[in-house]
Amino acid sequence: MxxxxxxxxxxxxxxxxxxxPGRERIVVSISRDIxxxxxxxxxxxxxxxxxxxxxxxxxTARPEVISLAGGLPDTSTFPPETFAAVxxxxxxxxxxxxxxxxxxxxxxxxxxxxxxxxxxEGMRADPEDVVVTTGGQQVIDLVAxxxxxxxxxxIAEGPTYPGAVPTFSAYQAEVVQIDMDADGMKVDLLxxxxxxxxxxxRRPKFIYTVPSFQNPAGVTLSAPRRKRLVEVAHERxxxxxxxxxxxxxxxxGEPLPPLYALDGGVYVMYLGTFSKILSPGIRxxxxxxxxxxxxxxxxxxxxxxxxxxxxxxxMVQAYFEQGRWRDYVDSLTEIYRxxxxxxxxxxxxxxxxxxxxxxxxxxxxxxxxxxxxxxxxDLLARAxxxxxxxxxxxAAYLDGRGRSSMRLNFSGCGEEGIREGIRRxxxxxxxxxxxxxxxxxxERRREPVAGRQEEGGAEVVRxxxxxxxxxxxxx
Amino acid sequence: MSRxxxxxxxxxxxxxxxxxxxxxxxxxxxxxGHEVAAVDAGIDLIxxxxxxxxxxxxxxxxxxxxxxxxxxxxxxxxxIPYTGSGVLACIRAMDKVLAKHLMLEDGIPTPAFFAxxxxxxxxxGAADALHAxxxxxxxxxxxxxxxxxxxxGIKFARTAADVPGALVAAFSYDDKVLLERHxxxxxxxxxxxxxxxxxxxxxxxxxxxxxxxxxxxxxxxxSFVCPAELADPVAERAHDLALRTYRLLGCYGFARVDLMxxxxxxxxxxxxxxxxxLTETSLLPxxxxxxxxxxDDLVGRILELAFERAPA
Numbered sequence: 186m187x188x189x190x191x192x193x194x195x196x197x198x199x200x201x202x203x204x205x206p207g208r209e210r211i212v213v214s215i216s217r218d219i220x221x222x223x224x225x226x227x228x229x230x231x232x233x234x235x236x237x238x239x240x241x242x243x244x245t246a247r248p249e250v251i252s253l254a255g256g257l258p259d260t261s262t263f264p265p266e267t268f269a270a271v272x273x274x275x276x277x278x279x280x281x282x283x284x285x286x287x288x289x290x291x292x293x294x295x296x297x298x299x300x301x302x303x304x305x306e307g308m309r310a311d312p313e314d315v316v317v318t319t320g321g322q323q324v325i326d327l328v329a330x331x332x333x334x335x336x337x338x339x340i341a342e343g344p345t346y347p348g349a350v351p352t353f354s355a356y357q358a359e360v361v362q363i364d365m366d367a368d369g370m371k372v373d374l375l376x377x378x379x380x381x382x383x384x385x386x387r388r389p390k391f392i393y394t395v396p397s398f399q400n401p402a403g404v405t406l407s408a409p410r411r412k413r414l415v416e417v418a419h420e421r422x423x424x425x426x427x428x429x430x431x432x433x434x435x436x437x438g439e440p441l442p443p444l445y446a447l448d449g450g451v452y453v454m455y456l457g458t459f460s461k462i463l464s465p466g467i468r469x470x471x472x473x474x475x476x477x478x479x480x481x482x483x484x485x486x487x488x489x490x491x492x493x494x495x496x497x498x499x500m501v502q503a504y505f506e507q508g509r510w511r512d513y514v515d516s517l518t519e520i521y522r523x524x525x526x527x528x529x530x531x532x533x534x535x536x537x538x539x540x541x542x543x544x545x546x547x548x549x550x551x552x553x554x555x556x557x558x559x560x561x562x563d564l565l566a567r568a569x570x571x572x573x574x575x576x577x578x579x580a581a582y583l584d585g586r587g588r589s590s591m592r593l594n595f596s597g598c599g600e601e602g603i604r605e606g607i608r609r610x611x612x613x614x615x616x617x618x619x620x621x622x623x624x625x626x627x628e629r630r631r632e633p634v635a636g637r638q639e640e641g642g643a644e645v646v647r648x649x650x651x652x653x654x655x656x657x658x659x660x
Numbered sequence: 661m662s663r664x665x666x667x668x669x670x671x672x673x674x675x676x677x678x679x680x681x682x683x684x685x686x687x688x689x690x691x692x693g694h695e696v697a698a699v700d701a702g703i704d705l706i707x708x709x710x711x712x713x714x715x716x717x718x719x720x721x722x723x724x725x726x727x728x729x730x731x732x733x734x735x736x737x738x739x740i741p742y743t744g745s746g747v748l749a750c751i752r753a754m755d756k757v758l759a760k761h762l763m764l765e766d767g768i769p770t771p772a773f774f775a776x777x778x779x780x781x782x783x784x785g786a787a788d789a790l791h792a793x794x795x796x797x798x799x800x801x802x803x804x805x806x807x808x809x810x811x812x813g814i815k816f817a818r819t820a821a822d823v824p825g826a827l828v829a830a831f832s833y834d835d836k837v838l839l840e841r842h843x844x845x846x847x848x849x850x851x852x853x854x855x856x857x858x859x860x861x862x863x864x865x866x867x868x869x870x871x872x873x874x875x876x877x878x879x880x881x882x883s884f885v886c887p888a889e890l891a892d893p894v895a896e897r898a899h900d901l902a903l904r905t906y907r908l909l910g911c912y913g914f915a916r917v918d919l920m921x922x923x924x925x926x927x928x929x930x931x932x933x934x935x936x937x938l939t940e941t942s943l944l945p946x947x948x949x950x951x952x953x954x955x956d957d958l959v960g961r962i963l964e965l966a967f968e969r970a971p972a
Contacts (some may be wrong), residue, residue: 240676241812247671558825563813566673567832617828620778624787624824 245574251606257597290316321458321470344581369406398548401592431548436522535611665714672868682704682720688959701765728754735876749910775838805834845922850902858947862888
């Protein structure tokens, strides 16, 4: 054993790397290097900057950290014998095919599996209208690539899926974020915003929404709002990108119709994925879109990666043929429901009464909002000292809002970890609330108020407004 | 040629920067013909160093542990020569409050400040003194964690209402914070190598947001001018103040001293960094480059200095 590792794993590079014989000293000019590369960067990379928050997030991966920051499904629940059987079957029956390129739009047999998943949520899609993609993330990228010119407006929820933020930024979209409450995006606000844009002579390229168990807010667009949103799309001839990774992970209540089912595939483009119902590692998603849009998406995909992994597609096919995919989703639902309940209980036990959080009926996330004097990016630095992590709310906004909120994931961590993680976060939040009270003098003035404890679980997504932000203590 | 252990990463909030600094240093050391081992400082640090038995350690860690004297103390115990400042200088420089008190005592201009532990607020009612502090410092006030090396946790309070939130944020990073008078002006960095000041780097933020600290050290959001365009007497004074600060704190090998130049032409020393960044965008390598010292030469010189220091 010798020194030389990037981490605790054993796949280290050889410890003592001697230089090749005869290699001379090379004087490297750093600043000239920077200038040389910087001169080559496309102008759109100007918005692709690193940030302190991303540096902080990198620390959350340390093994001793209880991370409620990820969005990971628990793949340890997948039966290894099923994996073996699937792999065995591909090796025996379609080895050469699995190792080969496939059509850009995807294999017909994979599209049958997609049809089955969509049918489980009451949708019917023509296989001709489907393109199989490398994860759902690729759909966001391809739709943006197809539709966005620099400066174009895209409408999204506020907060929106943090993973979509760098995509929209890279295509230089101007993202307008519409506030939400417990019933999802406030469609009346959306209409006001569309009217305002109209007056400016601007027309959004599309509306991006996660209607069910939204990432990060955990809330679900109500049935009346779904109906109204689709009507608005028809009235204004606006495209909608419905991102639905969590629809089948419902822990209570009756399913609501997807926007795609309400619209019939006229203005709604549908994004689906196997990531949360089977595996994110196989990188398999899909898009359903009107043929002219799909044609462009297909060309974009061809340029990006020619085709989605054939091996992954055949694995899904072999797995679906076993006929037990719904049972697995049901088993996940059981596990995640218990974890959600654990997190909600822990929040009620450990977060101070000034905090609010959503109560998701499904999906993977809870969105908690703290008093506005707490900046959750700074709080994350404090929380990391206690080895616990979450996603700061500002990651879900493009305009600097969300600074007092956090996204908490309950799928990637066992119940014990969830309880302990929330306890630790609750402790630092409580400490900061108390400190603030001391600093403002409120702590000494305030009489103890009885009977206010039950406020905590209110079904509100309190998204800090721009005005609030302007009033806030610090930039 | 030597066996060099490059210490990087660690648990500090500047872990990412440190990993980049370490990687560049490793490459340079290999080009210089040394045997190099990278060590991500973790729970098994001592075990790894004992097994490796390096002739010298290159400390490429920033922030907590790497820059505050902790790693240096461990290397002293193990008897391994190491690059850069020793334990005492690291303790003095990393604690901005201590460093500023030393500067005041020595007559080095530094912005007026007050510093407190969290317990002062919790147990001694220091909040009651905030008003007096605000009157003495004038707004905007800069609120900083005492021991954080990067811009993380640094907040501007424009009015009295902003102060409590800024303090809560700063206390997220350290148990001790300082409230400092804000000096508006030009942002200068004087890097020092082996007791000699290098050409001055000026950081010019692209953003109009005067208070946007985060943008300062990102490619494309801040441009760096080196050598900074300064009148000779100003540049000389900046060099002199930086060097005095370096000596006062007892720095060794290399360091970077950050200063502000206000509109009246007055210079103020903000802080000294015993292990400034060594990445592509870092200021010390840029300054060395401007002085005709390539990155490999810089790394080679820093390593030689580790041997020149009398072993502990």
